[in-house]
Every structure is written in C-alpha cells, then in structure tokens.
Amino acid sequence: MRHTWRWFGPVDRVTVRDAAQAGAAGIVSALHHIPTGAVWPAAEIARRHEEIRAGGLVWDVVESVPVSEEIKTRTGDWRAHVANWAETLRRLADSGIRTVCYNFMPVLDWTRTDLRWETRHGARAMRFDLPDFVAFDLHILQRPGAAADYPAALADEAARRFAAFTHDRIADLGRNIGAGLPGSADGYTLDQLRERLATYSGIDADRLRRHLTDFLSEVVPVAERVGINLCAHPDDPPWPLLGLPRILSTEADYRAMLDAVPARANGVTFCTGSLGARGDNDLPAMAARLADRIHFVHLRNVTREAATTPCSFYEDEHLEGGTDMVAVIAALLAEETRRRAEGRADADIPMRPDHGQEILDDLTRGAQPGYPAIGRLKGLAELRGIERALSWRGAAA
Numbered sequence: 001m002r003h004t005w006r007w008f009g010p011v012d013r014v015t016v017r018d019a020a021q022a023g024a025a026g027i028v029s030a031l032h033h034i035p036t037g038a039v040w041p042a043a044e045i046a047r048r049h050e051e052i053r054a055g056g057l058v059w060d061v062v063e064s065v066p067v068s069e070e071i072k073t074r075t076g077d078w079r080a081h082v083a084n085w086a087e088t089l090r091r092l093a094d095s096g097i098r099t100v101c102y103n104f105m106p107v108l109d110w111t112r113t114d115l116r117w118e119t120r121h122g123a124r125a126m127r128f129d130l131p132d133f134v135a136f137d138l139h140i141l142q143r144p145g146a147a148a149d150y151p152a153a154l155a156d157e158a159a160r161r162f163a164a165f166t167h168d169r170i171a172d173l174g175r176n177i178g179a180g181l182p183g184s185a186d187g188y189t190l191d192q193l194r195e196r197l198a199t200y201s202g203i204d205a206d207r208l209r210r211h212l213t214d215f216l217s218e219v220v221p222v223a224e225r226v227g228i229n230l231c232a233h234p235d236d237p238p239w240p241l242l243g244l245p246r247i248l249s250t251e252a253d254y255r256a257m258l259d260a261v262p263a264r265a266n267g268v269t270f271c272t273g274s275l276g277a278r279g280d281n282d283l284p285a286m287a288a289r290l291a292d293r294i295h296f297v298h299l300r301n302v303t304r305e306a307a308t309t310p311c312s313f314y315e316d317e318h319l320e321g322g323t324d325m326v327a328v329i330a331a332l333l334a335e336e337t338r339r340r341a342e343g344r345a346d347a348d349i350p351m352r353p354d355h356g357q358e359i360l361d362d363l364t365r366g367a368q369p370g371y372p373a374i375g376r377l378k379g380l381a382e383l384r385g386i387e388r389a390l391s392w393r394g395a396a397a
Contacts, residue, residue: 028063067215072104106208232268270298273355298352302323
C-alpha cells in the first residue's frame with residue numbers, strides 16, 4: 001500500500017517534514033478554508049501542492065471535498081453546489097490528484113463526546129460515550145421527540161449523568177458534538193444545530209439514499225472522464241444520531257451505493273475505525289468482498305464497551321481493539337496483487353494511519369484532536385510492520 005499522512009495545511013502543528021520522518025510517502029489534505037459549496041480555486045490547489053512539496057512529499061489524496069447540506073437535502077442552491085463540486089474535481093485532476101474522499105453524513109460528521117479522554121496509561125484518545133451523548137440530546141439540546149429514540153434504562157442513566165455535569169462538561173459536550181469536519185472552521189452552536197436538524201424533517205434513510213445516488217449519478221461520470229477515483233467515507237459512528245438517518249454504516253449500505261452507480265470510479269474509503277464501532281461488521285470479510293471498489297484506506301482500531309449497537313467506544317492503539325488488523329491488511333494486499341496482475345494503474349491503494357492516541361510529546365504539542373505526531377508515527381510503524389511481514393510470507397510461499 002502507499003503510506004500517506006493527513007495534513008491540515010500550514011496551521012497544522014504537525015508538519016509535512018514530520019510526516020516524512022514518520023515514514024509517510026504522500027500527504028492527504030484539503031482546502032479547509034474554502035467555503036463548502038464553492039469551487040476550489042486553481043491557484044489555491046497549486047499553492048497546497050507547493051506547500052507539500054516544500055516539505056519533501058507529494059499530495060496524493062484529497063480528504064475531503066465537503067458535500068453541502070443543500071446537496072444532501074436537495075434544497076436551496078444544491079444544483080449550483082453539485083456543479084461546483086464537479087468543477088472542483090476537474091481542477092484537482094488537472095493538478096494531478098487521482099483520489100478524492102468525501103462523506104454523506106447529514107449535519108454531523110464524525111462525532112465524539114470526548115476529544116482527549118485519558119486512557120489507562122495516561123495517553124489521550126477520542127471517545128464516544130453513549131450515555132453522555134444521550135444526556136446531551138435529551139437535556140442540553142432538548143431535541144423534540146428525542147425521548148422516543150432511547151430505551152428507558154439508557155434515558156435514566158443519561159438523566160443521572162446530566163444531574164452530575166458541571167458547567168464545563170456541558171460546554172465541552174456542545175463544542176465536541178457540534179464540531180465540523182476536522183481541520184475546518186465550521187461548527188454549530190446549539191441553536192444552529194437545532195436549525196440544521198429541522199431541515200431534515202421528512203428525510204428518512206431511503207430518501208437520503210436516493211439523494212446520494214442522484215448526486216453520484218452527476219459527479220461520477222465527471223470523475224471517470226478526468227481519471228479520479230471517488231471514495232465515500234463511512235458514517236462515524238455507524239448508526240443514526242439525533243434522529244438523523246445514516247446510510248453508509250454497513251456492508252449492505254455500501255453494496256446499495258455501489259450497485260446504484262456501478263462505475264469503478266464510485267468507490268469506498270474503507271475506514272476500520274468507523275466501521276469497527278459496529279460489532280456486526282466483519283471487517284476482514286468486508287475488505288475482501290468490497291476490495292475491487294476500495295480506493296482509500298483508513299486503518300485504526302476502536303474498543304467497543306458493549307456488544308450492542310449503538311454503544312460506547314474509544315479509539316484504541318492501532319493493533320488493539322476489536323478489529324483483526326492483520327486479516328484486514330492481508331485482504332487489501334491480496335487485492336493489490338490482483339490489480340497488478342490486471343495492470344491497473346490504481347494497484348497501490350493509499351492508506352493512512354487514521355487518528356492516534358496522544359502520547360509522549362504529543363501531550364503538549366496541541367495538535368488537531370486525533371491527529372498527533374508520535375501517536376500516528378507509532379501506528380504507521382506497526383501497520384507497516386504487518387504489511388512487510390505479510391509481504392515476506394507471500395513472497396516465500
């Protein structure tokens with residue numbers, strides 16, 4: 001696989017040079033300062049390429065070109081936003097980009113209750129605490145009709161949690177849950193979040209899935225013409241939140257998307273952390289069955305704290321948690337071997353060590369939550385070790 005590293009641009013406390021020293025060969029980045037729905041200026045794309053080259057690496061993957069809420073709901077300026085999204089693809093292709101990641105999560109992107117939760121050995125990790133999230137929904141956001149979404153025992157535990165919350169904890173939950181895409185300046189106040197949720201009134205999973213299919217029907221042909229692979233990131237966490245539908249949480253969800261628009265350019269970002277938060281997702285089997293359409297890989301691990309869905313979970317070390325990382329990587333390497341035999345130009349699948357615990361000097365660096373320097377270096381080293389061992393074993397056989 002091609003080893004890449006996410007970089008949020010010049011504001012990132014972890015530099016491109018750091019990524020190169022950690023063992024990355026390429027960079028995953030985006031123009032977070034460009035408003036969602038707007039065309040990415042060619043000059044800004046060129047500037048990001050140059051910033052990355054100055055650090056000694058190249059820009060391999062765009063993560064993400066955001067899909068606006070107007071596109072997801074098909075309201076307001078959604079037609080112009082789709083046209084702008086397609087034009088951005090053309091400009092990225094002209095600059096040499098061949099892989100673009102996006103997501104179709106309504107309102108909230110990845111969602112955590114804690115961005116720097118302390119682990120058993122003093123590292124810091126991101127965490128989704130289900131009772132705290134329910135307490136936010138019922139008692140802080142006070143979403144109409146929310147009580148009907150939760151079992152009585154969970155609602156009771158959430159009430160107990162809320163009664164013990166400090167003012168700081170209430171403020172933290174609002175900031176953490178209302179945060180936008182990593183690296184962006186977007187985010188929601190409580191009132192803004194309530195307004196956004198209201199725009200999804202009447203939009204269930206079937207309707208949102210139709211909106212995704214309609215969107216892909218317009219942009220995938222553009223991606224094919226310009227030589228870009230599109231890859232949809234899974235829901236994170238992979239279940240409905242705040243009454244909103246989620247449509248990319250399981251293998252069946254992905255199969256529906258891929259079958260609806262069967263072009264190879266319509267593909268998957270295989271994120272083992274997002275999908276691994278569901279105990280009923282068999283990740284090695286999913287990697288094998290979806291392999292032909294996997295265009296980008298995020299490798300990380302989570303520890304689920306219950307067998308139910310939804311559940312509380314935290315982001316564990318890359319080789320801990322509930323995912324058999326060796327089996328997943330073996331499936332991906334087998335797919336690369338198959339693609340090389342076919343002569344495919346995309347035989348080397350880009351991967352990145354997704355997230356990472358803050359350890360050692362990360363604890364004082366103040367990097368983007370989930371994207372520390374040393375924690376990701378450790379994860380990349382472990383993942384590369386698995387890949388190298390499997391490659392040697394395959395060569396020996």
